[in-house]
Every structure is written in C-alpha cells, then in structure tokens.
Amino acid sequence: MKTIDLRGVSCPTNFVKAKLALELVETGGQVEFLLDDGEPVKNVPRSLKAEGHKLLGLKETEGYYTLTLEKGEE
Amino acid sequence: MSEDKKTTAIDLKNLKAGGFIKERGKDLFTVRLRVPGGRLPVERLKKIAEVAGKYCQGNVHLSVRQSVELINVNFKDFDAVVAELGEGDQRVASCGARVRVPTACGGCEYNPNGLVDTQKSALEVDEKLFGTPTGHHKFKVSFAGCPFDCPKSATNDVGFQGAIWPELNMDDCIGCGLCAKSCSDGAITLDDNKRPVFNPDHCTYCGDCVKVCPTEAWQAAKRGYTVRIGGKWGRYPLVGTLYATFLPEEQAVPFIAEVLAWYNEKAEGRGRVRIGDIILQEGPESLLERLRSKFPESVVEATIPPQVISTQIGTRSIPQ
Numbered sequence: 185m186k187t188i189d190l191r192g193v194s195c196p197t198n199f200v201k202a203k204l205a206l207e208l209v210e211t212g213g214q215v216e217f218l219l220d221d222g223e224p225v226k227n228v229p230r231s232l233k234a235e236g237h238k239l240l241g242l243k244e245t246e247g248y249y250t251l252t253l254e255k256g257e258e
Numbered sequence: 259m260s261e262d263k264k265t266t267a268i269d270l271k272n273l274k275a276g277g278f279i280k281e282r283g284k285d286l287f288t289v290r291l292r293v294p295g296g297r298l299p300v301e302r303l304k305k306i307a308e309v310a311g312k313y314c315q316g317n318v319h320l321s322v323r324q325s326v327e328l329i330n331v332n333f334k335d336f337d338a339v340v341a342e343l344g345e346g347d348q349r350v351a352s353c354g355a356r357v358r359v360p361t362a363c364g365g366c367e368y369n370p371n372g373l374v375d376t377q378k379s380a381l382e383v384d385e386k387l388f389g390t391p392t393g394h395h396k397f398k399v400s401f402a403g404c405p406f407d408c409p410k411s412a413t414n415d416v417g418f419q420g421a422i423w424p425e426l427n428m429d430d431c432i433g434c435g436l437c438a439k440s441c442s443d444g445a446i447t448l449d450d451n452k453r454p455v456f457n458p459d460h461c462t463y464c465g466d467c468v469k470v471c472p473t474e475a476w477q478a479a480k481r482g483y484t485v486r487i488g489g490k491w492g493r494y495p496l497v498g499t500l501y502a503t504f505l506p507e508e509q510a511v512p513f514i515a516e517v518l519a520w521y522n523e524k525a526e527g528r529g530r531v532r533i534g535d536i537i538l539q540e541g542p543e544s545l546l547e548r549l550r551s552k553f554p555e556s557v558v559e560a561t562i563p564p565q566v567i568s569t570q571i572g573t574r575s576i577p578q
Contacts, residue, residue: 226440230470234370239472241434249439 189218190228191248198224199231206237209255214240217251225249268333272340275389276353281330288319289328289339290351292388295362295380295401296324305346313339323398324361325351355397355530357383357390357518362401363408366420372403373465374420374483379510386511392518394525395532398490399514405462405484412498413489415521415533416514421463421504423480426454430475437467437476463503480504482556487517487545488534488564494574496534496564499542501549502556509553516552520545528577534564535576 188205190198202217209215219225225242229251233239236256243250272278279288291306298306306326310318315330331339340350351359362380366372379401390397400414404421411417433452445460446467454467463484468476482504489498505513521533524540537545542561550557566574 226442226466229436230440230466231370233470233472239434239436239470241432241472242436242439244435 185252186213186215187218188215190224191218191220193224195223195227199228202228202232203235206255211255211257213255215253215255217253219249219251221248225251229253266334267337269337269340272336272350275350276356277350278333278336279353283330285332285334287331287333287336289331289336290321290353291326291328291343292349292351292359292384293325294359294384294388295365295377297362297364297377298326302346302348305343305348308346309339309342309348312342323359325359352389353396355392355395357387357392357397357399357514359388360384360399360401361409361414363403365401365403369403370469371406371464372420373422373463373481374401374403374507376401376403376418376420379418379483379507382511383514387514387518390518392525393522394528395530397518397521397533401483401510405464411489412486413491413495414498415487415489416517417486417489417498418483418505418510419486421482421484422465422468422478423463423504424456424461424465424467424476425479426456427475427477428453430473432473432475434472436470436472440466440470442466482506483510485513485556488537488542490532490534493569493572494535495567495569496532496538497567498534499561499564500558501542501546501561502553503558505553505556509556513549513553516549517545520548531577538563538566539576 219228229239238254240252277290310328313331313335314328319327319329321327360380360383362376365376383399398414399416400409400411402409402411402419407419411419435448437454438446438448443460443462445457446454449455468478485502485505486498487501490496524536525531
C-alpha cells in the first residue's frame, strides 16, 4: 500500500496534496496518509470522504495519525 | 414663493420601507440595496455596477450586513435609480424601525460545515417579513449554517444557527475513532474497546461526527435551527439567549412572526427600544411561554435573560 506523508503540511495544502496523490491511484486501491494531530486529522479525513473516497480506519502512532482509505470513483 | 419656483417630483412610495439614508453632503443619500443573505446573481451585480456608474460618484460601499450601498446619490435621481435597478430585479432595502434584510452565511449548498439551507431561509424571511414596521425599533434576523456562527447570529434580535442531533448506530461502527478525533467539544470519547461514547451535555450540534463517519454509523436524528433571541450590538450590546432547539427550517418565518407579535405588545408605548432590552426588563418567561404554545416541539424548558456585554463606557438605560 502506498503511504503519503502529509506531516508538517498545513491545511489546505495537505488536502490538495492528498488529492494529487490520489490521482495516481486506481479506483478501489488503498492508500494511507500520515497526518498531524489537530486541524489536519480533523479536516483532511472529512474532506476526503466528501470527495467520495471510502475511509477505512484511523490509527494513532506516536504523535501522528495514519488514515487508511480506499479510492472512490473518479 | 415665486411662481416659477421648481419643485422636484419624487415617487414617495419608493421611500416607504426606507433604504434611503441621508448623507452629510447637501442633497446626497445612500441607497441601501436589498441583498438577502448576501448572495448576488452576477447579472444583478452587473446591473448594480451599471446604475452605480451612472448615479454614484465613483464608489459603492459594502455594508456590514451584506448589502451593497450606492453612495453619494442625489435625491433627485431616486426614481431613476429605483427604476433602473428594477430592470435588473434589484430592489432597495429597508432602514428604521422595521424588519431588516436578513443576513446569512453561504449555507449548506457549498460550505462543508453548513447543516441547513440558510440561503433559502434568508430568502423566505425577506419575502414574507421584509420591511414590516415593528412600531418600536429595528429588528434584525440572521442565519448561520452551523455553530461556527460566522454571521454572529446571537447578536441579532432573532438569530438562527444550523444544528443536528447525532445518533450512533453501534452495529455500523468500525471503531476507527474518527468521530472522537473530529469532535471539538469533547462530546465523544472512546471506551476501552474503541467504541464511541456520546456525552450529550458537551454536544454543540455541529455534526462533525456525522460528516466524518466512514460508515454512516452516526446519523442526524434531528436537524433544524438553534434559535436565540434578544441580541443587539451598538452602544449597549446584548447577546441573545436560547429559546428553541432543532426548530424545523420551514418554521423560521412563523417563529419570527410570533416574536414580533410579542415585541409589538410588550414594547407598546415605550418608543424606540429593542426587544432585547424589553426582555431584560420583563424577563424571558412570557416570551418563552408564548413561543411554547405555538412551537411546543422546539421551545426549550427554560432560558436566561439576554447577556449584557459591558463596553465599560456609558450607562445603559431602557425606556420605561
């Protein structure tokens, strides 16, 4: 699974970077995003859901979060 | 008076709802335009620009209540300004002791935080209640789509805030924890098995949990407006207090009409006084009772008087 590290990237750049990364993934493919605590983990998952991707889970690792998702229809 | 003295012919009907505001300079007025919710179709904006180019002196002003104001307009041009704006379906707003044009945020159509259609509500209120004389003082209404409350609804005479009441269907929960992470108010925590626990006392009805939930386990059980009454700003500010929760969107107009009726009765003979100051004197109970009789599903059990904000300057005095 592809991992996109969005730590240290603030809103809305992190979301736009996530979108760009998802352009290279086939529909149904899984990706994980590493997100900082605070605004990024609050905002990015919700925005990706609103774009039609399927959120699969969120895992806390030392000081950051790993969001797993399945790419939705183009 | 000499016989050849010229008088200006002006259609006074145009002035009935107000919206023409005297400026400092001789003969000059501001013409406040009616832009409910601050949304302007581009074609109307073009028409406004055209009229402004002809009758203003180079500038318009954007008011704090989302209106475009044509400034430095000569009063002799009133009829022409009204007629030409009318070609583009643009009307003049109100001022004085009347129901003002409601303000609203972008609402739910494109703002991801929006929970209700504030733009639709603003248009309805504008259509049904615009310019209604209150008999006392100005009367402002505002619609915020969510508890972020960008329009500062609680500083209006009646302020509406979009709200949803979340409910969890545990069978659909995958225990991802996104809801707890998304909740700004500590209303959702996770138990030892990573299952969400809802603490309703902390919930502000923002719906972030519903929006982020990957499996739609969180659902909106109720949706509508949180309603606060009695706010104002100016010299002696008040913040409005809670009268209703989850008021259905379609009841916004009748709700305001009932508040207006109470205001009209209670402020009788007091002159220029805002509803918040009347509630400060009367207490909130009689208004609460009246609203409860009409909107029993939504009106809260009890409330508090409008909250006085001290500006540290001057002394508040309410006309008796």
